[in-house]
Amino acid sequence: MMAETVIEVRNLRNQFGRHVVHDGLDLDVYRGEILGVVGGSGTGKSVLLRSIAGLLTPKAGTVRMLGTEVRGASEAELDRLSHRIGVMFQDGALFSSLTVRENVEVPLRRVAGLTPETRAGLARLKIALSGLSVEAGEKYPAELSGGMRKRAGLARALALDPEILFLDEPTAGLDPIGAAAFDDLIRDLSQSLGLTVFLVTHDLDTLYAVCDRVAVLAEKRVLVAGPLEDMVDVDHPWVREYFLGPRARAARGARRRDEE
Ligand SMILES: Nc1ncnc2c1ncn2[C@@H]1O[C@H](COP(=O)(O)OP(=O)(O)OP(=O)(O)O)[C@@H](O)[C@H]1O
Known part of the structure; x- marks a missing residue:
């Protein structure tokens, strides 16, 4: 069965003055999944979240969420849409x-x-x-x-x-035990409420503990999106360093132990 796309981003451009953050960015998010969004500092993870959640107007491109094209939607449509999403900010x-x-x-x-x-x-x-x-x-x-x-x-x-929950760095600033407890909570809530989760994180443990798929931001776009296990085969310096470094090895090991 084809998964339903609840967020469809096409050719997105975000720019502040002359600083282009995203250019030609495409992304699909499927119903019921937990998508982890990662990327180096300043690659525009929060900007992407904000431009999808309707908190920031992109310079160009389209965002379709739950069947509504955000740009060009009427006030009433946007209001209805905003009832169907929830956003949790870092602090x-x-x-x-x-x-x-x-x-x-x-x-x-x-x-x-x-x-x-x-x-x-x-x-x-x-x-x-x-x-x-x-x-x-x-x-x-x-x-x-x-x-x-x-x-x-x-x-x-x-x-x-909400049907879609946006989380910006939910475990930042938590100690490892608190972060792990928060990871479990997100996983449980997503399963019991059937939530789709768009999760911006730096935290490899969170990524391995809760995410079904991951989208990597680099070079002003989504460089690659797919299951975590596919990331180790991506030939890009940042992706290799992130997913093949010692911290990733530890996080992968922890997931394997959990699954056993
Ligand atoms: N309102 C704004 N005005 C000007 N520049 C902005 C604004 N919001 C974000 N930026 C710039 O856009 C870029 C991306 O910011 P963003 O916060 O999305 O990065 P990030 O990937 O979430 O970074 P980090 O991992 O460090 O939190 C940064 O260079 C930031 O300075």
């Missing part, structure tokens, strides 16, 4: 003056007809799904650890039951 991007529950309620305010009690109940559910306690939900972001703040950011990204 959680939470409002510091709101509790975690209130933060998770922010996207829910856009849904007409929800009573405050229903909103709070839904927020508590997403907080629990993200592995936080009810008590943590009543705390302010500053009262939480970095890992808990990330979970809070995830709860907020899940508020509207």
Whole structure:
């Protein structure tokens, strides 16, 4: 069976002043997969995420998401589309003056007809799904650890039951145990909720632990996209260094041990 393409990027160009970040970039993301997006620093991983999620307007090219062409879509279409995706930023991007529950309620305010009690109940559910306690939900972001703040950011990204979840460096700044726990959470949520996940990461352990496919950004485009095991055959200096270096060997070894 052919996998359904939920994100189709064609000939994308992103540019800031004279600095061209992407040029002729193509990418397909399939329903239900976890796609890891990797590349050297400054290759435009975050810019790609932002231009697909509609947070940045590309200079040229097309982005089709869930059947809607983002450029040229009406306000109403974009609003409907934005309900079907969730974005979690690197630092959680939470409002510091709101509790975690209130933060998770922010996207829910856009849904007409929800009573405050229903909103709070839904927020508590997403907080629990993200592995936080009810008590943590009543705390302010500053009262939480970095890992808990990330979970809070995830709860907020899940508020509207998205079909596609965008994660920008979800494990950055976490200790290895916290990062591994977050990896497990992403895998579990993707499986239980049928989520498609677009995951920007530097973290090889995350890549090997959770991703079905990987897209490598280099030379202003997606150089290669495919299963992790195919990456070792790609003849490109950055890809070789990244996927054949000692850290990749360790991450591959850990995955094999997990599968045994
Ligand atoms: N709003 C902006 N204005 C100007 N330049 C920008 C803007 N956003 C990103 N850039 C530039 O685009 C390039 C790609 O940035 P981006 O943050 O996407 O890289 P990245 O691959 O995610 O990097 P890293 O791995 O270091 O996080 C960088 O050179 C950055 O300086």
